[in-house]
Amino acid sequence: MPDSNAAPRRVDGSRPPNPLFRNLTSKLAALPMVLTALVVFIGCTGWTIVHSFTGSKLLPKLNWVGFDQYEKLWNTRRWLISIENLALYGIFSLCFTLVIGFTLAALLDRKIRFEAAFRTIFLYPFALSFIVTGLVWQWILNPDLGIQHVVRSMGFTGFEFDPLYNASIVLYGLLIAGLWQGTGFVMVIMLAGLRGIDEDVWKAARVDGIPVWKTYIRVIIPMMRPVFITALVVITSGIIKLYDLVVAMTAGGPGIASEVPAKYVYDRMFSSQNLGQGFAASTMMLLAVAIILIPWAYLEFGGKKHD
Amino acid sequence: MTDTRLTPASRLLEGPRGPKPTRRLSGRNIMLYGTLIVMAAYYALPLYVMVVTSLKGMPEIRMGNIFAPPVEITFEPWVKAWSEACTGINCDGLSRGFWNSVQILIPSVILSIAVASVNGYALSKWRFPGSEVFFTILMIGVFIPYQVMIYPIVILLRELGLYGSLWGLVLVHTIFGMPLLTLLFRNYFTSVPDELFKAARVDGAGFWGIYFRIMLPMALPILVVAMILQVTGIWNDFLFGVIYTKPEIYPMTVQLNNIVNSVQGVKEYNVNMAATLLTGLVPLTIYFVSGKLFVRGIAAGAVKG
Amino acid sequence: MHSVSIRSLDLAFGSVKVLKDLDLDIHDGEFLVLLGSSGCGKSTLLNCIAGLLDPTDGQIFIKERNVTWLEPSERGIGMVFQSYALYPQMSVEGNLSFGLKNAGLPKAEIAERVARAAKILQIEPLLKRKPGALSGGQRQRVAIGRALVRDVDVFLFDEPLSNLDAKLRADLRVEIKRLHQKLENTMIYVTHDQVEAMTLADRIAIMKGGQIMQLDTPAEIYNRPRNRYVAGFIGSPSMNFLDGGLSDGVFETGGERFDISGYPFEGAATGPAEMGIRPEHVATGHDLDGLPIQADVTVELVEPMGSDTQVWTTLAGQSFRFRMDGQAEIRDGDTIRIGIDPTKASFFDKKSELRL
Numbered sequence: 029m030p031d032s033n034a035a036p037r038r039v040d041g042s043r044p045p046n047p048l049f050r051n052l053t054s055k056l057a058a059l060p061m062v063l064t065a066l067v068v069f070i071g072c073t074g075w076t077i078v079h080s081f082t083g084s085k086l087l088p089k090l091n092w093v094g095f096d097q098y099e100k101l102w103n104t105r106r107w108l109i110s111i112e113n114l115a116l117y118g119i120f121s122l123c124f125t126l127v128i129g130f131t132l133a134a135l136l137d138r139k140i141r142f143e144a145a146f147r148t149i150f151l152y153p154f155a156l157s158f159i160v161t162g163l164v165w166q167w168i169l170n171p172d173l174g175i176q177h178v179v180r181s182m183g184f185t186g187f188e189f190d191p192l193y194n195a196s197i198v199l200y201g202l203l204i205a206g207l208w209q210g211t212g213f214v215m216v217i218m219l220a221g222l223r224g225i226d227e228d229v230w231k232a233a234r235v236d237g238i239p240v241w242k243t244y245i246r247v248i249i250p251m252m253r254p255v256f257i258t259a260l261v262v263i264t265s266g267i268i269k270l271y272d273l274v275v276a277m278t279a280g281g282p283g284i285a286s287e288v289p290a291k292y293v294y295d296r297m298f299s300s301q302n303l304g305q306g307f308a309a310s311t312m313m314l315l316a317v318a319i320i321l322i323p324w325a326y327l328e329f330g331g332k333k334h335d
Numbered sequence: 336m337t338d339t340r341l342t343p344a345s346r347l348l349e350g351p352r353g354p355k356p357t358r359r360l361s362g363r364n365i366m367l368y369g370t371l372i373v374m375a376a377y378y379a380l381p382l383y384v385m386v387v388t389s390l391k392g393m394p395e396i397r398m399g400n401i402f403a404p405p406v407e408i409t410f411e412p413w414v415k416a417w418s419e420a421c422t423g424i425n426c427d428g429l430s431r432g433f434w435n436s437v438q439i440l441i442p443s444v445i446l447s448i449a450v451a452s453v454n455g456y457a458l459s460k461w462r463f464p465g466s467e468v469f470f471t472i473l474m475i476g477v478f479i480p481y482q483v484m485i486y487p488i489v490i491l492l493r494e495l496g497l498y499g500s501l502w503g504l505v506l507v508h509t510i511f512g513m514p515l516l517t518l519l520f521r522n523y524f525t526s527v528p529d530e531l532f533k534a535a536r537v538d539g540a541g542f543w544g545i546y547f548r549i550m551l552p553m554a555l556p557i558l559v560v561a562m563i564l565q566v567t568g569i570w571n572d573f574l575f576g577v578i579y580t581k582p583e584i585y586p587m588t589v590q591l592n593n594i595v596n597s598v599q600g601v602k603e604y605n606v607n608m609a610a611t612l613l614t615g616l617v618p619l620t621i622y623f624v625s626g627k628l629f630v631r632g633i634a635a636g637a638v639k640g
Numbered sequence: 641m642h643s644v645s646i647r648s649l650d651l652a653f654g655s656v657k658v659l660k661d662l663d664l665d666i667h668d669g670e671f672l673v674l675l676g677s678s679g680c681g682k683s684t685l686l687n688c689i690a691g692l693l694d695p696t697d698g699q700i701f702i703k704e705r706n707v708t709w710l711e712p713s714e715r716g717i718g719m720v721f722q723s724y725a726l727y728p729q730m731s732v733e734g735n736l737s738f739g740l741k742n743a744g745l746p747k748a749e750i751a752e753r754v755a756r757a758a759k760i761l762q763i764e765p766l767l768k769r770k771p772g773a774l775s776g777g778q779r780q781r782v783a784i785g786r787a788l789v790r791d792v793d794v795f796l797f798d799e800p801l802s803n804l805d806a807k808l809r810a811d812l813r814v815e816i817k818r819l820h821q822k823l824e825n826t827m828i829y830v831t832h833d834q835v836e837a838m839t840l841a842d843r844i845a846i847m848k849g850g851q852i853m854q855l856d857t858p859a860e861i862y863n864r865p866r867n868r869y870v871a872g873f874i875g876s877p878s879m880n881f882l883d884g885g886l887s888d889g890v891f892e893t894g895g896e897r898f899d900i901s902g903y904p905f906e907g908a909a910t911g912p913a914e915m916g917i918r919p920e921h922v923a924t925g926h927d928l929d930g931l932p933i934q935a936d937v938t939v940e941l942v943e944p945m946g947s948d949t950q951v952w953t954t955l956a957g958q959s960f961r962f963r964m965d966g967q968a969e970i971r972d973g974d975t976i977r978i979g980i981d982p983t984k985a986s987f988f989d990k991k992s993e994l995r996l
Contacts, residue, residue: 159588164381167385298578
């Protein structure tokens with residue numbers, strides 16, 4: 029019986045092919061991924077770390093200066109303010125996003141009417157860019173024409189809320205905008221988590237006579253641990269990259285009151301021709317991410333073989 | 336980083352699980368709906384403000400209340416934002432940025448999805464020694480702050496002769512979209528039974544034959560999700576646009592920011608809001624049209640930073 | 641002439657050896673069943689023959705041709721999978737012709753072959769449908785057709801009936817057997833179901849731990865299992881084993897002495913051993929006459945199954961099960977006399993577990 033299937037029929041298959049060329053097409057097809065992984069993610073990151081120990085100014089040069097850039101960095105007021113801002117913004121953003129996201133999800137999960145409509149409203153800001161977000165809130169928070177003006181014209185003449193022009197509260201302005209953009213997404217993650225919990229848990233809690241709020245705190249939230257961790261990772265890595273929102277809303281001002289590390293890096297690299305500083309600052313950002321993520325990765329994947 | 340993220344997303348479409356609130360107009364119910372309505376107002380307000388502001392004339396804006404509906408509706412701010420607003424360099428409005436963004440968007444979306452779907456397919460069905468290592472590096476790459484990589488990429492693009500060009504930015508979007516999309520496609524193709532793949536091999540199909548004839552036609556739903564994810568993400572990008580392109584081909588977000596935050600001239604808030612709305616229109620349309628799929632996409636993209 | 645020959649095949653996933661130095665010769669036109677519990681390596685072996693897995697060492701020949709490193713499509717094999725593995729977006733016709741198109745056959749010949757296969761399998765009315773619109777049985781027929789159109793030397797079946805319900809499985813089993821009679825191709829069939837194996841096979845290869853335990857006709861495997869594993873694996877309900885010692889025509893177990901002088905030992909037979917008796921080979925009532933081993937046992941548990949009845953009891957201090965006619969009236973606590981014909985029993989060395 030002839031086998032007509034194999035078009036260029038090889039007759040002899042006794043010799044094993046060179047393992048390098050086995051399924052060669054698949055390896056060639058994976059080349060963009062291999063290059064991205066090696067050249068961009070490892071190569072570029074390594075390059076930046078190496079050059080953070082140089083005195084590069086306008087152009088990258090390998091004139092070693094040891095930890096000078098880092099010393100300078102930590103003696104720069106703008107960097108310190110950036111770090112402080114990021115820490116404060118991060119803590120507030122993390123807490124509020126989790127609380128609001130979970131509360132909204134729990135409210136939506138209570139068999140309410142118009143769930144889809146509410147969900148659509150809570151989530152749409154997430155489709156918008158930080159630039160759009162920043163500009164809208166810049167307008168709403170405009171002290172002469174925005175909220176402050178409206179409240180004052182209602183008779184509360186002493187009302188004062190001008191975060192964009194008041195250095196001490198500018199972070200809250202950013203926070204209001206950031207929460208507006210991002211909480212809907214965390215709500216979706218939480219809602220998905222809530223829907224993943226077996227309905228029998230609720231029945232059991234009801235049979236046991238546990239009040240609803242207590243069921244959430246003692247039973248449901250502990251069961252949603254993986255969901256909270258996912259949300260946590262998403263929020264944190266978003267916070268560290270905080271840049272567009274600041275650029276659009278405050279441009280770092282008033283003064284340097286709302287500077288953030290990502291903006292510091294950008295300005296040093298592309299505006300003030302101080303590459304070495306930019307590299308050192310970005311390496312610090314990487315270090316911060318590593319400090320946050322490595323323990324998480326260890327807890328999540330440590331021990332278990334990650335497939 | 337497994338496919339668990341896809342499953343809960345589909346659960347969103349199931350019914351609620353929490354306890355049922357009582358039917359009558361109890362205090363608890365008023366609280367529940369009250370909270371939801373107040374929160375909904377917070378989320379909905381900016382969109383409303385954008386719309387009403389963009390429809391007012393400047394005198395009316397200076398006089399009144401940003402929340403008040405326009406007394407006299409005018410579309411002039413929209414026209415101005417689209418074709419006359421100044422960015423500090425030129426005064427031909429956002430239209431230029433819009434078309435730039437479109438030109439960046441289309442090849443970026445196609446290329447990033449093409450590359451990532453092939454990656455995902457190779458990683459799920461044609462594993463080779465080391466393939467998992469590269470995948471792991473890719474996944475770790477999601478968490479590396481862009482700031483660490485942006486400058487060396489400038490050098491790479493310059494060496495390739497792509498710096499400042501549209502294709503340079505397309506390449507950057509392809510690279511940074513790769514981890515998440517690869518994960519998405521890998522998980523999807525992993526769920527395609529191995530036996531189907533084996534059957535195709537017995538039938539004499541090779542790497543590309545199986546990809547185009549068997550896998551891709553099956554991947555339609557995930558392609559749509561990936562497209563939504565990429566269109567929104569790339570349209571909304573600001574950082575890469577500002578770093579890797581020249582002013583003539585700045586994407587819409589960059590141009591919007593330049594228009595609104597330009598220091599010259601009198602601030603025209605109505606034009607600004609019209610411009611802002613115009614920029615947000617593309618992702619908003621996708622969001623409102625695609626609904627469920629958008630939710631699936633972002634839930635699948637939960638690892639994205 | 642051998643249709644498929646496997647020479648000292650090894651396959652390891654990392655440090656786990658899945659196939660160990662495996663040799664196997666399959667005759668032309670033979671229906672060979674690879675039987676074993678999950679994890680025994682039977683599917684792995686089939687995938688190696690198909691070319692879907694690369695062996696670590698060893699050679700595979702199909703029709704005297706060394707195919708060890710050829711692509712699956714170059715080997716002259718067709719394969720039928722457990723999950724049918726039909727291409728969901730193609731019609732039945734598209735599924736059948738996909739392999740032929742890949743081989744670059746002219747359109748007319750493709751059409752002719754598809755029509756012929758569809759006729760053999762009686763799926764002509766389904767040709768325009770998508771797999772999603774077919775029943776499980778129809779899908780599996782299409783899957784068989786996909787192998788059929790390609791006119792291959794060897795058919796490979798990977799648990800093809802496991803996803804079907806019991807009734808359909810029995811029907812399709814008969815159909816596969818008819819197909820084999822008609823086509824006279826070599827077929828290699830992997831299953832964990834011993835009924836499928838016994839009914840379909842010319843020969844059965846029982847696998848365990850990546851090795852073939854026994855390769856024989858179904859009758860031989862049933863009657864003369866080569867080792868204790870095969871003895872325990874084949875037969876439902878499974879064989880009884882009594883622990884004891886052999887000496888000079890006598891088997892001593894739990895204080896009882898059984899006269900087994902009629903058993904045809906293959907060599908020296910002394911020392912610790914196990915005696916295996918199939919539940920269906922235990923005699924009661926009239927059939928006791930003349931049997932050298934007889935004992936009175938107390939019934940502990942009765943499982944009536946309709947056509948027959950399983951009786952649980954204790955023999956020589958060890959749990960023991962036998963089968964009676966379904967009409968037998970018997971209750972827990974009854975005492976009953978049973979008998980054993982030693983020539984129908986099997987003896988295994990306690991240590992090597994090989995047949996004595």
